[in-house]
Amino acid sequence: MSTLHRSAIVAVVFTACLAFAAAQNSVVQDDTTANWPSLNFQFLIKRAATEVHGQSEFSVLANPIVSSDNSSVFYNSFTSFEEDGMLYNYSLVDGVAYVSHSFMDDSENPQVQCMDTNILPPVNAIVAALSDAEAVSTILTSKGKAISCLSGNSFKTSVHGIEFGLCFSGSSGFTMYGSDMDIKVEYVENHTPILAPNVDKSAEIHCEKVASPTTVTSLGKSFLTGEQISADTRNLKAAFDLFSMDDTCSCKSEPRPCVFIHGLGVLVEEEENLDTYDYWGNMTGHTPCCSTTKYTVLNTVNNSWTDHIQQQKVCDHILAVSETSKGTKVSDTIIVSHSMGGLMVAGAIANGLCSLDNSTTWVSTGSPITGSMASDYFQESCKDQTNVFMERFVETTGFCPADDGIKSLAYIHEGYSNPVLDVAYEAAQKAYRENVYALMCSNSYSGILSSYQVGFWVLGSVVSHKSRKNDGMVEFHSCAGGFPASKFGNDYRDRFYASKLNHYDVAFKGGDALLDKTKMPVKWFECLL
Incomplete structure (x- = not known):
């Protein structure tokens, strides 16, 4: 990815975050504690099936909330995508995850809902993995080529069981190398506020905290702040070969x-x-x-x-x-x-x-x-026996009146x-x-x-x-x-x-x-x- 292209992606996310913040009436969360820098996660997806909203390159902005003794941290995060004339904003604020979707022409007010944190790009899972990183002598690509890292700054770690090589570059940040994606992380000194969006009262009942702070080791803090890594963490293990963690598969049976x-x-x-x-x-x-x-x-x-x-x-x-x-x-x-x-x-x-x-x-x-209870529900909706929203929704799908296909999926014995x-x-x-x-x-x-x-x-x-x-x-x-x-x-x-x-x-x-x-x-x- 070229520096110009990467900068453009970062600018889009920062601009979207500022616009998103300006559109909210929420109070700014104080997420600039302990003078830890914000982080800009730049994802480069190598595999088409893993693209997000059709994009192979995107950025996530993350602001730290650090405990008083620096032993734990939680990151509020924000990212934005455009697809088919729609704008999708994903944010995690104070442990609550939100998605906002709206038309690009602002013809309607954004629809905001709360969601599970495991749907978002997993910034806090990556942060947790940094504290468990282990030093290695060399990181090898799938083709056996060594990735150039500063001496003693090669590591390996895993996020949800998926392996990465990690190259630490001090104050310039670090890069994680995987078989399906690379993740480059840079430090951002100027904090851009990440706000909780306004949620309709009918949707607010589904909002709850779905994420919490994670414990940080001295090694994890170095990765997250750019501070020098202590010598006792550099007990090198064997070369970390990305090829052995490659998840691509070949046919094991007869084609x-x-x-x-x-x-x-x-x-x-x-x-x-x-x-x-x-x-x-x-x-x-x-x-x-x-x-x-x-x-x-x-x-x-x-x-x-x-x-x-x-x-x-x-x-x-x-x-x-x-x-x-x-x-x-x-x-x-x-x-x-x-x-x-x-x-x-x-x-x-x-x-x-x-x-x-x-x-x-x-x-x-x-x-x-x-069978499917959705079939029963659609048939009820066609009779105007559920709620107005779903009755209109089912009508727009073409399922009303219920045809033979949907009727045949009625739940057994119901x-x-x-x-x-x-x-x-x-x-x-x-x-x-x-x-x-x-x-x-x-x-x-x-x-x-x-x-x-x-x-x-x-x-x-x-x-x-x-x-x-x-x-x-x-x-x-x-x-x-x-x-x-x-x-x-x-x-x-x-x-x-x-x-x-x-x-x-x-x-x-x-x-x-x-x-x-x-x-x-x-x-x-x-x-x-």
Whole structure:
């Protein structure tokens, strides 16, 4: 990244922070204690799937709040992004995390909501990791080249289990080198205030402290202030090789044709499989086991997942991608289904319309195998039996009046289901448990930073889900479909992945999160097979 480009990014964030502060009526937090400098975190993303709001370079401003004895510190932080005519401001003030989104033309007042701190660029997690850094003799890149650091100023550390090499440059700051991103940190002597935005009273009830100060060692303080590092911290270990921490994956099995089966919400239909389809996120370069990649396009608005004609179309599209598939048996194929797509595949297998050979692998994400309470809620909203906001929201989605697709996702044994649908669910669950190889579900709708994220926060909180463990649309229990919770892990390298993603995220729409292994769906699929 050029110095000119980096300076431009920093200027944008500082300008946005000043403008954001000017627009607020809040009292300035005294976050300039102990004369510690503010920090400017400059992120350089090396992997397209990890970009934030489509940006590979961005900055985060952080102001310290230091304890009276200098033993702990907390950083208020602010960053800003522009995407598709919208401005997104993310701030962390006094332990409370906020997101503000507004139109760039200021045509409407900003909408402000509180959120989980693990959604923000993790400044305080990085700060905590600095105190645990260990000195090393050399930092090597993935190509085996040594990174030039001042003598005795090479370190290694990890943030949420993700490894970094660290090069300390004294009063000039430090740089963290990782396989997916580099983070350059500079000291800022002139403090720019970071303020809590004005929150509507109806949203304020959801605001609570989600972050707290972290203990700082003498080494951590040196990194955070630019002070000289004491000699007793320089007990060198072996060279830190970034290549050994490289998270890219290659195919561990036989490459095969891949076919992606989408879920609810598609009105059009294509007779042939497509080479690309924007229902899904960009998976280019992240499908090492796919010899070819095809996407089905079926009308899932006007057709239920239980419809035999619809299920036959699903089988036909899957059978078409592999030359070794014969009759109704699917061979040498990787099937990736999302949401209602998983029910269509399971229903087709349960009804004997096609079957999976041992050479075929089925990967399912976000499938409502016992239905979705969002379906019940939408149907209630169409009858004007919920609240005005959601009634209008559902009407704008095109779900009113409720069509066959959304009706067929009514929760099993609930009021909008029926005995025939309940039996179909039970048969689909059996086929699901007997044939699914890998599964990605979610026990939190916090999700990845994106333009659609806030919508799933609303759905996750207002829909009468049977559990708070949901992706906004589908509960973890429904997605698990009878697989025990003990089978799941919260790391992207787990075959049964209990993530913290929303319903669109598990279709790879948002790529991967920064430094959070519970929110890396693209890496999960990349490393799966």
